[in-house]
Amino acid sequence: MSPDTIILLENKFYISANSSYADDRTKILNQTDTFGIFDRWGDIKQLGEEVQGIYHQGTRFISDLEFKVNNMRPLLLSSAVKEENELLSVDLTNPVILFVEKDNKLSIPKGEIYIGRSKFLRDGFCYETITLTNYGADKYEFQASLKFQADFKDIFEVRGIRREKRGEIFELKHTANNEIIIRYKGLDKIVRTTIITLNAKPHDWENQTTAIFHIKLKPHQSFIIQYAIKFIVGEKDYHHVMSFDKAQNQLMGDIDRYRNLFAYITTSNEQFTHWINRSLMDLKSLLAQTKFGVYPYAGVPWYNTAFGRDGIITALETLWIAPDIARDTLLFLAHNQAKVENAYQDAEPGKILHETRGGELVECNEIPFKQYYGSVDSTPLFIVLCGAYYKRTADLEFISEMWPYIEKALMWIDKYGDSDDDGFAEYSHKSVNGLFNQGWKDSHDSISHEDGELANPPIALCEVQGYIYDAKIKAAELAYALDKDKLGEKLHNEATALKKAFNERFWDEEMGWFVLALDGEKKPCKVKSSNAGHALFSGIADKDKAERLAANLLADKMFSGWGIRTLAADEKRYNPMSYHNGSVWPHDVAIIASGFSKYGFQQETMKLTGALFDASIFIDLQRLPELFCGFARRKGEGPTAYPVACSPQAWAVGAVFMLLEACLHMEINALEKKIVFKRPIVPEFLHNIIIENIKLGNKRASFELHKYKHDAGITVKEKPSDWEIYIIK
Template identity: 55%
Template sequence: MKSEEIKTSEEDKFHIPAEVVSYDERIKVLNHSDSFAIFDRWGDIHVYTKTAQGIFHQGTRYISRLELRLNKKKPLLLSSSIKEDNDVLSVDLSNPDLIACNIQENNLHILRSQFIRNGVYYEELSFINYSNQACDFDISLLFEADFKDLFEIRGIARTLHPNPPQISSKDNRLFFDYGGLDKVHRRTEIIFSENCECSIRNNLVLFTLHLKPHQPHKIDYLIVFRTNEQFLTSEKEKIYVSDFEEAKGLMRNELKKIHQLFADITTSNEQFTHWINRSKADLVSLLTPTTHGLYPYAGVPWYNTVFGRDGIITAMEILWVAPEVAKNVLSVLANLQAKEFIPAKDAEPGKILHEARSGEMANTGEIPFKEYYGTIDATPLFIMLAGMYYQHTADLLTIEKIWPNIKAALHWIDHYGDIDGDGFVEYKHKAENGLTNQGWKDSHDSVMYKNGELCEPPIALCEVQGYVYAAKKYASMLATAFQETAYAEQLAKEADDLREKFNTIFWDESSGCYALALDGNKKPCNVVSSNPGHCLFTGIVDEDRAETLVKTLMGEDMFYGWGIRTLSAKEVRYNPMSYHNGSIWPHDNALIAAGLARYGFQNEAMKILSALFSASLFIDMQRLPELYCGFKQRSGEGPTAYPVACSPQAWSVAAVFLLLQACLQIEINALEKTIVFNKPELPEYLDKIVITNLKTGDDYCDVELFKYAYDIGFHVTHKPEGWNLIIKK
């Protein structure tokens, strides 16, 4: 028994334990580009052994403590909230009784405004004295910087012994310096505005304020996160904007520009519209500048970096409302595509990246994720996205640039992905400390036989075969566009052969479902899971089996109020509190809903949309997290939170757009210059939808949809010249 426990622990060492976040303390999250911050509701950051609070930059915690005090006392919390555009944390505080200063509670108002931009944290403290007499009091800010790697905070033990940080100060600046074991010098530089009269004592910054009745006062400061090449000190060379209002204005202008990448959607239901707007704001905050365009980082806090699978699926979910994101994702991942065989990275020529990390533990090799390729599905998904993007935009120039990458990815599928030459794509990790499971359900226990025993590799997942099928179908279309007729015919035949073989071997009549996977001996894992729902999305499912599969997916053991579970409640390993074996993932449900609609089951797709919309109404900020627990729906209660779920998470907040597309069954085809609504349906709580700035080639379309008793009405206010809008009823 002990040896099994040790083995399980080793296999699952990259699992995120629940104790790294204490959910007794509600948190507030800010993120921008390579930086994010986790505060308590007071806007403070505390030093606790098992919490992830802090300000992080490029995978390292640059601030581990930030505490505001009035005469050494904690302020009283009035309220705190993230502004609607997801840019600023606004915290309203007041004073406790300050007897020594003769100030009764709730006479001082303190407003903390906090945001992050381009590797710099900004804070403005605004004070107003609402009493009828002048008052004197002390303000202190306590800082610490431990420079811990994010993976160390997640619970991965260090194999090396890091150096202690050093602290120093000069004038109105406080410095924390850390010499990394990866030869990177990291610095946290805290800078107070020149008009602030403060004293710095070690890591404590002190101010003494004298405020007359109704007199306001402000304290501004910023924190710059630096690495080797950024130690620039002269004013002419500084790499940041120092003025609080100027930086905030620049940030808001940048966010406004990114918002323009998206179509605008409003509805007759204010709460549904808020869900859309919140999701868009979260996506905008996760879109991070790279040398090849804005890329949707996977999620905060654990995945604030480039992930191949997450970026691709996010781009698919929002393709119809923001096609530019797909173009960027394709460009970034093509540039990062593996070019050689490196077992330590699970890299093989043509394979698409799983994730890239830049923290100290990645740089020293303590974790394998500096550039890691341990994913079985990102490569066919990359090809799928390329085909979907081309069909949507007719942007042949972009596809031409990455056509060699698409061909290399197709070569990887046939020569590396199919390990045993049986026609199916499977995985078995080569990196010594790489991921055991390499599909989207990548926890160590997510693939099992009917009796609950874990599947033996190499493992061929059902949804991966669907991705490969769709990849070859789309690649055939692209080959035709480049007049490579023989290659196009070959790819189309390979796709059709795979579909026939898949439906013969993976289908399990007794469960009315496709097997989750085949093991190395081709023994099926005949458990009912959500994975076959992705097969509907790709179109690999035979028409005569679709209805049976849909009934299985929508049965009470799978769908119970808040969405479709990852694993049936009837299975041995079902656990509604697990990461992948009974929980509910919004992106998973969105892909399934799109698949349901593809096969004509729009009523079922609307049930999923309604389930996730209902869940959003109970969740803070209407922000769907990475996942939540798969318990049965209880009257008057929301879904049960999963303790370490990322929020915001790109493919989760993007789910609403694919869910809406599934109900409307809208398809934009720039090759044929058509916008098609194929038997669109709207749920009972949406009487009207207005879509504007919907990208169609170089132009846009504006359309309104109205729900009537037995029909959907349309009003087109702008349509591109030469395009046709087709409504099928």
């Protein structure tokens, strides 16, 4: 296995270009460290790229799951994942079933037996109930079978990494307790176990892993098969297996506990409200419970784990409606901050996590992602989130707790981020198996010059300089709040100097653009990319340059009609079907829209909000995916799907909240106990917006915004007595 192979996979977020579970029209469930990719029948079959399965902590614990009647696959009626993303519901019926009874050839006509399947994941288990009901007029006899297999492949193996050697399955048996037990011992010496427990004893077994039931059903009689699958890593005690109903009730309780994290938003436009609600439910499904609270896992299926950059941006997108997510995210990242230099992990003291993974390959150190630090922007963004959280909540006690981690992050920026002391932060990967590019566009070909030649490291990205500027401005404010005035002044002066240097070195007057990056020889990458829009989000851009950039970002070469492309259509490496060189990413668009709003470009903010709203209407479930292709908008057609985009993806579903905040130009300032709308523009497709249950300290507020012909008004329904809510027109 060559390093180049891994780097290529890494830079494609471990997705090979021809991998496409989307073409198989799969259904996906996820819950914390477990996710399942099923076909529309509710089965798991290894077709095409062979990615279906139930995965737990980075390993595929179920690789084959098939339900049959008389050894035939049932006919599909419908299947769907429910609105809360908690349950896969499948409706099936029987094909024609031929059988012999007393030398007579008989048959069960098609469509006489209804088969309902319901399954969900919770706490390291998969639960399913299968109900078979006879809706015919005669008594019927037939067989039903359930087949289970486990290959215990690491998720990186499933996604393309080839290994010369792997562990072995050393036990496969069924027990007198209606169990199938499959055990695998990896090269990491860890035993991983799949235990399938059936609610009733099968009438027969086939090859130890197929349970067979002989079923006799009178008219309108039902037969129920239930099972639970437990996934165990290491020699742990087996957890008690709950009934399907009890486990489902507990799952719904888990979901209910997340409801109070969020404010509630309704609008006069049902489709826009549905987009908001869909995004909320998707976000809730991605919240994983850690010992530090909830953390938004990056996305399903392949990023069902904690990513630093993704978690921070999701927390920023949702800060105004769910500040507790930001708090818990900061706690998790602070306690996973790098302490020592480790080239294999791209780790340096003070650096914030890029990602964490489980599985055999990371335990064997075949890949470095158990705790991997290969991102140049997670560290400044961590400080940005700390500052934004403080302004939103005025929780100085928490900031005092975070301050040692903030100081270490600032130290990393100055000592390790700016490795050549030129005033700008650069990156170059040290891990032979790590990410080559370490900004948010981390595919291997995402940073190039105007002639298409790839940039050589160390690379100073334009958006990263903005993040560092914002981080130092916010760190200065936190220092002042903690009575560290001298440090606060120093940080503010450093930020001011960085802004001046950035606008001099990164601005290209001819292009009317901030260049994408400076390469290892300090040559500017004169490429028109969406990265420059992040300079508006951070506030590092001079006002005159911001105005010109905003106009250029919305020109036809960049604006597809659905959003801003990652790369302009006239650039050498432009490809609307690429991962980072011409596609549209909802979170990227939302960040740029937020930047437009900060500079007072409200009509431009509205244009991006309307574009993504229009895109959502064409997309299944109104769920914005990780990305979609950058083809120009065509009348009567939706955006072109990117086939391996994760969906839901946390920072994509979080985009709607940042967009709404940007349109309303809303600022929640807990330090001054006020919510201010500065010249808000209510989108033309909305007449009113109701925001309820918004958290203000230990109390809540609710209000309604109304659209008038030329401005907006507000009706306050509820608020703490010492808070003010008003509009500046």
